[in-house]
Amino acid sequence: MRWTDYLRLGWDQLKRRLVVTLLCVIGIAIGSSSIIVALAFGESVTQFSEQRIGFYLKTDEIQIYPGQDSSDSAENKDSRSTSGAYDISKQKIEIIRSLPNVISIAPFNRLQYFNFTADSTKKGSAELIATDLTAMKDFGFELQQGAYQDLNNAIILSYGATVNLYDERTAAIRRTQSQRISSSREEEPLIPYPLYQKTILLEFADVQTDGTLQTVSFPVRVIGILKKPEGMPDSMVRYDRTAYISLELGERIQEAMQKSRSANRFVEKSIKAKVDSVEHVRQTEEWIRKLKLNTQSNLQRQESMQQEFVIVRLVFGGIGLFILFVASISIIVAMTMSTYQRRRQIGIMKVLGSNLRQIRNMFIVESTLLGLLGGIAGIVLSYWVIWLINIVVQKFSEGSSSEELLFISFWILPVGLFFAVLTGVLSGIFPAIKASRTDALTAIKRE
Known part of the structure; x- marks a missing residue:
């Protein structure tokens, strides 16, 4: 057959x-x-x-922090402050920049949350991060408005930092609503405020010797607004409030904070290194650790x-x-x-x-x-x-x-x-x- x-x-x-x-x-x-x-x-x-x-797991990036030695106190080890024995020096930054497979490197020093005022009445808040503004595009930051410029008195805001700004009247209404017990109350919609090319005042309160409060302000011009992260729900966008300033302005603000008696002086000093491929991240981390620096990446989370x-x-x-x-x-x-x-x-x-x-x-x-x-x-x-x-x-x-x-x-x-x-x-x-x-x-x- x-x-x-x-x-x-x-x-x-x-x-x-x-x-x-x-x-x-x-x-x-x-x-x-x-x-x-x-x-x-x-x-x-x-x-x-x-x-x-991408905005949660950037596996081709390495976060680098100052190293600590055995003589450091437990408080210093936990805080990742700049007072450790192995600080991030300019020489180490240049060494990391010269490593194979490293295509970009930039400091990202986190200061504290600052209030800001726009148009004399509108108020908001954002966490300040001092960095090289021109290097932000290498790390996946996309602008909705503006351009990357390395200016001393400039600031780039995240999309979340521009939404739902308030004035005194709005703040009073919100306080009244928060006192009402209503489990079914829906969150207010995201309403962006036009801040591009405007001058805003970064502010923090300083307690004087006589007990009075004095507002310390830094006028900056908004040169860019970041795009709204794709796929991020509105409930998370409203809390994504960050602002990026130049390293020089960050140093000036840090000096003012050190002179203040009430401002939070804590600064998380770190740098980011972008590697050309995920396969080279682990080897690059080993080289950076030899400089007595701590590293962190999302490889383990991805694995x-x-x-x-x-x-x-x-x-x-x-x-x-x-x-x-x-x-x-x-x-x-x-x-x-x-x-x-x-x-x-x-x-x-x-x-x-x-x-x-x-x-x-x-x-x-x-x-x-x-x-x-x-x-x-x-x-x-x-x-x-x-x-x-x-x-x-x-x-x-x-x-x-x-x-x-x-x-x-x-x-x-x-x-x-x-x-x-x-x-x-x-x-x-x-x-x-x-x-x-x-x-x-x-x-x-x-x-």
Whole structure:
């Protein structure tokens, strides 16, 4: 017999037992689609975490802090202050800049939260960070308005620092609302205030020797507004209040804070180094630590997330394999029942000269067709599942991106189809052997 004969006979038998065929195909389709969805879920979320969660996990950046030695107090070790034995000097910055694979480096010294006043009445607050303003674009900062300029009396505000500014009247209304007990009260919408190219006053209160308060202010011009982070919900944007100033202005403000009797003098001094590739981050960190500096990156967080994704994929894959196992049992039962129902046909084939191998091949081809049909149906089903998941995610997501989160790569489809066909082949071995052992004369007489 030729293979075309096997295929024709197998297809005829599947059509005769249509209900059993559909049940077997559905079982295999669910199992293979589970495997395809598991692989697609792992690959899609991994790629999304590496490319789209940029403002949370910048894995190609290294945060560098002053080092500490064993003689430092526990308070100094915990505060990451600049009083440690191994400070970040200009010489060390130049050494780090010259390291292989380091493409950019800039200080990011965190001061404290400052209040600011715009247009004499509007008030807001932001955390000041002193840095090289022209190097911000190297670290993924994108401007909605303005341009990066290294000016002493300039400031760049985050989008969150420009929203919901208040005046005295608004502050009184908010205080009144906060005193009311209302669990159903919704958060106020984000209303940005136009601050670009305006002069604002950075302010902090200084207690004088006579006990009076004096406001120390620094006039600065807003030269840029950062873009609203893509995908960040409004509930987080309103708390993302940061402002970036030049290093020279940061030093002047720090000197004023040191002279003040009430201002918070704590400054978290650090620098950021951007590496050309994630693969070089670990080696670069080892080189920087040799300069007696502390480093921190998001590599461990990324690796832990990838491990979690592997667990999720294994869970989905295990569910798919279990469903395929159950489906294989149904195929074995269906094909075994088919051997009893077709004993006369098997007996006649043996009498006419069919050997054991041909009978076994006939049943294995039939079960393989079941696996192939289930695999094709599983591919269609997996696309439907991915489509539904994307619709649900886009409907309930607070982000404005319309891009699909999950996708199925081409290489995943042959994998799902392979497991489906393999299930069919393995499930057909036992019925094929049992059919080949059927006694021809006994089967014909009983029929």
